[in-house]
Amino acid sequence: MKRTVPLISEAEIKRLEDDIARITEQALRLGLDPFPMRYEICPADILYTIGAYGMPTRFSHWSFGKAFYRMKMQYDLGLSKIYELVINSDPCYAFLLDTNTPVQNRLIVAHVLAHSDFFKNNAYFSRTPRDMVDRMAAAAERFRQYEREYGAGTVESFLDAVLAIQEHIDPTRVPPAGGRGDPEPGTLERGNRVGRRGPYDDLWEWDRKETGTEQEEALRTVIQKIKERADERRRRRKPEKDVLLFLMDNSPVLEDWQRDVLTVIRQEMLYFWPQIETKVLNEGWATYWHLRIMREFDLSPGESFEFAKLHAGVVAPSPVQVNPYALGLAILEDIARREGEEALFEIREIESDQSLLRNYLTKEIVDRLDLYVYQRVGTEYRVVDKDWEAVRERLILSRNNGGFPYLVVLDGDFEGRGELYLKHEYETLELDLRYVEKTLPYVYALWGRPVHLETVVDGLRVLFTCREDQVSRKFL
Amino acid sequence: MREPLFILSREDWSLHRKGYDDQRRHQEKVKEAIRQRLPDLIADESIILTDGKQVVKVPIRSLDEFRFRFNENKGKRVGSGRGDSRVGDVLGQAGGALPGSGGMGPGAGEAPGIDTYEVHVELEEIEDMVFADWRLPNLKRKDEVQSTADGLAWTDVRPKGLSGNLDKRRTLLHHLRRNAARGVRGIGRIREEDLRYKVWEEHPVPDSRAVIFAMMDTSGSMGEFEKYAARTAFFWMTRFLRRQYRQVAIEFIAHHTAAKRVSEEEFFTRAESGGTACSSAYRLALDLIRDQYSPSRYNIYTFHVSDGDNLPSDNEPCLRHIRELLELACAVGFAEVNPYNRPSLLISQLQQLDHPDFRLLRIRERSDILGALRQFFTPAKEGAR
Structure with missing residues (x-):
């Protein structure tokens, strides 16, 4: 291994511990309510690995390797740098780069404490499992098992x-915590593999068994749910937003x-x-609090300068995208000024980005951030509108x-031929057609029969059809 | 006891190699994608027009992670200026990399214009892939001119040999093994029976000289594409033969009704008109072989690019010369560059020509060039089939 000498000394770690204790105390005093924290100091390649996978324990796939390579290359070239990574879990894991300076670490600790508070208190996170680190590790292990078994x-x-x-x-379909709504990963892998005639045959098989172990009982409940959903769909002909779930329940192949992987x-x-x-909202919240908490500390002029520089980098604008840190911070600061800091706590509990923008983005903020x-246009990107609305x-x-x-899935038995009919709910944005043609064969592989996708191109309804790897299109 | 508010730790991550492992898998897939694109790649102007350029940028599209996504060329997005933006301001060129924003965590990657994944490939890597299944045709017949001068190779390890060729590593290995068989660990006294020597064998290699006769029809019917195909073919052919032979000479012969020895530049730039007598080129090649490139010293390859539109009266002499040449050369290639699939009497007569070293190749579009070259560099048995 190339890293033998730790970049951060024991004395520095002790000092960092003291800093963290002070910052945590400060954060709690100001009203933040984070999960217990686990800070982990790690080298750049590990931080970038976790960044690429989204989780240290996630399964392996070349696309993560590609993301890792890209991120690390940008880091090596000095183009961009990740300072921190924080994971929605209880306890909450935060990863610190082993080359961070003390000032960087203080800002980051304050920042991740606010993220942790957000994970714990925002309504949209309330039904996310907090033991995902372990769940992903278990899934990754099963995937390795499948690799050994199937290649x-x-x-x-x-x-x-x-x-x-x-x-x-369909993100609204999260099962209530502890309940048994949707199938749990890993429970479907014990089904009957031979002599399948239709998508549900093995499921019915399970259903007919009278007695069984507790696990079989659990499995039967899951299968019962799948049946109910399938029946309900058939009855109501309701478009299904959850394509993965639909494939899991209905794909004949x-x-x-594979159902387990889908799950x-x-x-x-x-x-x-x-x-x-x-x-x-989340980045704005974290940025608001790192500013707020650091303000409570006495910094030397050198430290103040370093802190200011670092913060300016975090909220740096981009001509071609919106910096969520800067936008979120501007909105929250605006609310705090008008309604007081107390109001922020409620917002972090109930809002998402869409509702935040709809309810709190003002003309003043748009003008101040110079948003457009x-x-x-032709071969160039051009500013076309500056109206705040x-x-x-x-x-x-x-x-x-x-x-x-x-x-959405409109039909799993299109024209009685067992073909899958997807519809793109067009609003104002067209699909990338080259990508449509390259993605449909994947859906075909998952469905095993022809797949259709309806969308809109230049104001006209177009139907793409994929048979094996041939994709054709026609106007409707 | 209450859970602590925080724990700070530093673990040993040195065994956490997942990112690198998956990166390697991604690189393999990149290579695979390059391999699939070779027919296009080898015809890429940026490679063949700048000889000696060692790194090739290959825009790889097949490593996209395909998904249903919006057409960014048609959508509107939001960006931010520095306080003085106006409607009509130009932010950048489409397709170019545009600057991202600040932040602290992993980037969202929402900026448009980063579509192609460009990989840098050494020309040598491409060569390895291109040449992987090429063979020198008809090598066997050249046995009589093989030189053993630099054909030595360490081929075996034996218990007897010259002391200067003692293979210390293997000697030690045998010693350890012998000790282990007696139940003794480690190194003891090395005995004669432990000694192992490297031995070399004379390994026949081809004579280190080769000549390519690059022959091109420059009659009025030959256009840009034909020349381009010829240029590409000669580029790769030369590089391949340079790997096999120490010296590779190229003779450029341009012909219409009469053939002429020309410079490389002239070869690819001259445009002439008039009728075509292919035999003139073969006649000239035969003369040059007689005067300068004795088959006892040179491995001879001829490669002729033509659309096959020959004077009918010339077909007979042409065939006769080709037969003559086949007696002397390692391989004779005739590439019919014929994008419009015109019928040709010469071609149909050549099709009758059944000789293991004669290769009739057909190039209709750029991506055919690789296949034609591969066919040219195929051992006789397969080529004749």
Whole structure:
């Protein structure tokens, strides 16, 4: 290994411990309510690994390796740097880079304490499992088992397909904590593998068994739920937003281990979803508190300068995207000024980015941050609108469905041929058609029969159809 | 006891290699993608027009993580200025990398314009992939001109040999093994039976000289694409032969009804018109072989690029010369560059020509060039089939 000498000495660690104790005390005094914290000092490549996977224990896939390589390269080239990483869990894990200076660490500790408070108190996080570190580790272990059993290539191709549509879940469908709504990962892998005739045959098989162990009992409950959902869908013909769930329940070609993989990826996406939906608020909240807490400390002029520089980097604007730290901070500071700091606590409990922007983004903030709407004109990106309401509408729209296209399953038996019919609920944004053509074969692989996707191109309804890996399109 | 408010720790992460492992898998996939794109890649102007450029930038699209996403060219987005932005301000060129924003955690990656994943590949790596299944055709017949001068190779390890060639590592290994067999650990006295020597064998290698006759039809019917295909083919052919032979000479022969020895530059730039007599080029090549490139000293390759539109009266002499040449050369290639699939009498006569060293190749579009070259550099048995 190349790292033998720790970059941070024992004495520095002791000092950091003292700093953390003071900052924690300060944070609690100011009203923050975080989970117990686990700070971990780690080298850059580990921090970037965790950043790429979203979790230290997550399963392996080349796409994470690609993200890791990219992030680390940017770090090595000095283009961008991750200072901290924090995980929504109880206790809450925060990772600190082993090259951080004392001032950086203080800012980061204050920052992650606020994130931890946000995870614990924001309504959108209330149903996320807090033991996801262990759950992901268990899933990763099962995936390794599948690789041994079915071959790494087979598992990888299947993951490629599932990850291609992983955002298409229904985040409102999270089961109540402790309840047994949706299937738990790992419970479906014991089904009957042979002689399957239809998608539910093995499930019915389970259903018929009269007696069984506690686990079989649990499994039967899960299967009962799947049946109920399928029946309900058929009865009501309601569009299903949760594509992954629909495939899990209805695909005639999936094996049990594949259902398990689908379940895992869906659960992991459900876990990450609140972070996608509250990016501006969560980062704004953390930035507000690192400023606020650091203000309580006496910093030397040198430290003050370093702190100011660091903070300025965090809220630095970008001409082509909105910095969530800067936007969230501006909105929260505005509210604190008008309604007092107390009001912020309620906002961090009940709002998401969309509601925050809708209710609290003002003309003054838009003007002060110099926000504008831009788009591609010819070969250039150009500013096209500076009206604050246009900016607000665009921001709210961009947060729709986590920023992903909204797809629903309209039919799993299109025209009686067992074909899958997806519909893109078009608002104002068109799909990337090249990507549509490349993604549909993945859905085909998961469904095993032709797949259709209806969307809108240049104001006209278009139907894409994928048979094997041939994709065709026609106007409707 | 109440849970502590915080714990600070520093673990040993040195065994946490997951990121690197998956990165390696990603790199493998990049390589695989490059391999799939080789037919396009080897015809890339940036490679063949700048000889000696060692690193090639390859825009790889197949490593995209495909998903349903919005068309960023059509959508509107929000950005922020420095307090003085105006409607109409230009933020950057589409397709270029645009600056991201600050922040502290892993980037959201929402900025547009980062679409292609560009990998840098050494030209040598591409060569390794391209040449992996190429073989020198008809090598066997050249046995008589093989030189053993630099054909020595360490091939075996034996218990007897010259003391200067003692293989210390293997000697020690045998010693340890012998000790272990007696139940003794470690090193004791080295005995004669432990000694192992490296031995070399004469390894026949081809004569280290080769000549390529690059012949091109420059009649009126030959256009830019034909020249481009020829240039690409000769580029890779030369690089491949340079790996096999110490010296590779290229003779450029341009012809219409008459053939002429020309410089490389002239070869690729001259445009002429008029009829075509392919035999003239073969005649000239035969003369040059007689005068300068004796088959006892040179491995001879000829590669002719033409659209096959030959004077009917010339077909017979042409075939005769090609047969003559086949007696002398390692391989004779005739690449028919014919994007419009015109019928040609010469080609149909060449198709009848059944000789293991003759390769009739067909190039209709850029991506055919690799296949044609591969066919040219195939051992006789397979090529004749």
